[in-house]
Amino acid sequence: MIEFFSNIRTEIPQMPLLIHSLILSVLPFLMWLTLVNRDKPLYKTIWSILLGLQLITIYTWFFWAKLPLSESLPLYHCRIGMFVVLLARPGILKDYFALLGVVGGVLAMIHPDFYPYQFLHVTNIFFFIGHFALFVLSLLHLMTQSNLDKLNPKLIIQLTLLINMSLIFINLLTGGNYGxxxxxxxxxITNPFLNLFIVTTLLSFLVLFVKQIFQKVRMRASLKTEES
Structure with a gap:
């Protein structure tokens, strides 16, 4: 238990291929589980509580461990998304971050960005819990409360660019690598302007891709409803 909350840095852990494969397999299971339980308020409540506890725990630990501002601010894309999906009212901004939450949840499992502590450490275990919760709550919002028609490609690119430009400014102030x-x-790549182009292009494309998927699924569902 002491090692689980230790503030003594070791090295970034390497995850065995088998464990990585098992973790990746959790995502389609969560998609199925969310689809089945999307209309059950208790399901959303459980995941909301889990995400809230995760955020409280991890930032309490950051404060206790005296992590520098370059590492302890909630300014990674997924961390911002966690707060928005958990606390914001339905609207364009929440729709955007829900799409980004699905993208971020998948990317985080494909290439986990661990902290330099042992694998079974609060930062690394809660990395998975937080991203799984973000993934589920983002799916729930997109399935039940979103209005993606208002979120056009131009707006998606503008929001992504604005966020990333802001992160560069914050990184220059704190010495961090947020986003x-x-x-x-x-x-x-260590050129921030090239990274701005790469990350903005990639995230905008993936957010638009997920948006198209959800719109097509909704269209098919509505057609089936009309036919029946």
């Missing part, structure tokens, strides 16, 4: 604006994972 991977200063150094991208895998590619390792």
């Amino acid at each position: 991977f604006m200063m150094k991208t994972p895998i590619l390792g």
Whole structure:
């Protein structure tokens, strides 16, 4: 238990392929579970409580461990999305972050960005809990409360660009790498302006892609309803 909450850094853990595969398999299961339970208020309540507890716990630990502002602010795309999906009222902004939450939930499981502590550490275990909760609550919102017709491609690109430009400014002030604006994972590019282009283009494309999927699914569902 002491090691679980330890503030002594070790190294970024390497996840075995089998465990990584099992974690990835959780996503389609959560999609099915959310589809089945989308109209049950208790299902949303459970995940909302889980996400709320995750955020309280992790930021309490950040404060206790005295992490610098370069690491402890809730300014990664998914962290921002967690607060918006959990607390914001339905609207364009919540629709956008719900789409981003689905994208971010998948990307986070494909390439987890661990903290430099052992694998079974509060930061790394709660990394999965938080992103699973974000994924589920984003799906729930998109299935039940979103109005994606108002979220046009131009607005998606503008919002993504505005967020990323703001993150570059914050990174310059704190020395952080929020949103991977200063150094991208895998590619390792350290030019913030090139990263701005890469991350904005990638996220905008993926958000638009997820939006199209949900709109097509809704259209088919409405056609089936009319036919029956």
